[in-house]
Amino acid sequence: MTTNPRPNRAQQQSLRAFLKRQSKPAGAWLKLSIALGTFNAILMIAGAYLLAQTIHNVMFEGASLNQVTHLLWPLAGIILLRALFLAISERLSAYAALKIKSAMRQTLLTKLTQLGPSYIEQHGQGATLNTVHDGVEALHDYYAKYLPGVAYSALIPLAILVVIFPTDYKAGLIFLLTAPLIPFFMILVGSKAEALNQKRWQQLAVLGNYFFDRVQGLTQLKLFNATQKELKQIAKISDDFRHTTLGVLKIAFLSSFALEFLATISVALVAVIIGFRLF
The missing domain is CATH 1.20.58 (Methane Monooxygenase Hydroxylase; Chain G, domain 1)
Known part of the structure; x- marks a missing residue:
């Protein structure tokens, strides 16, 4: 089965427009x-x-x-x-x-x-x-x-x-300067998660087609005593899909960490400035 290439910018914009139309x-x-x-x-x-x-x-x-x-x-x-x-x-x-x-x-x-x-x-x-x-x-x-x-x-x-x-305009400037860092790093992490998710979806399609075809040919598999061989093959494909899914989850947790880390830095800078003023 041939895999679809990663969608380019025009395809992504077309997809967003499609999803927006579906929300009507x-x-x-x-x-x-x-x-x-x-x-x-x-x-x-x-x-x-x-x-x-x-x-x-x-x-x-x-x-x-x-x-x-x-x-x-x-x-x-x-x-x-x-x-x-x-x-x-x-x-x-x-x-x-x-x-x-x-x-x-x-x-x-x-x-x-x-x-x-x-x-x-x-x-x-x-x-x-x-x-x-x-x-x-x-x-x-x-x-x-x-x-x-x-x-x-x-x-x-x-x-x-x-x-x-x-x-407090100083605190406002800190928030204004640090806030763009959050979407910037989220875009970097999200591009990697998108590529892994595309791979995961392709593997899911392969697994679905493979399993459905084997169910349809279950009688022939029993006649040729090939059920155990096909079960092992399905288990292998399922295990590959599991590893890909875990890879997507790792990137998702990394994006959450990046978001919390940058937000914490922004708040910490404001807290330090206010603390020195109180001191």
């Missing part, structure tokens, strides 16, 4: 989920301000508990509202992804019916089944988490900078 059946739900998530971030900023004001009043102004109660009650309300908005936002994005997947499967089945059995035989029944089921199912996190996450990554840092710059 649940576009309103996704927008509502993103709006709730953005409002949740604004509440987070407000809660951080109230908490900082409370700590300042207690540590530097010598305020008692009764004197900061007017700050603690709104802070408690913000925490409850954030939990509520977060739960609703996640439920809405998951519901939107479910609707998109249902519509996409219906479109695929309609197209396969139009193409006829010859197309399925040409591309392999196992690979076609993997595309309709596992391929569409793999898009759940893309619509439920990735698309809202992209919107948050554009809106939330901007809101934070708008609040920080009037308060």
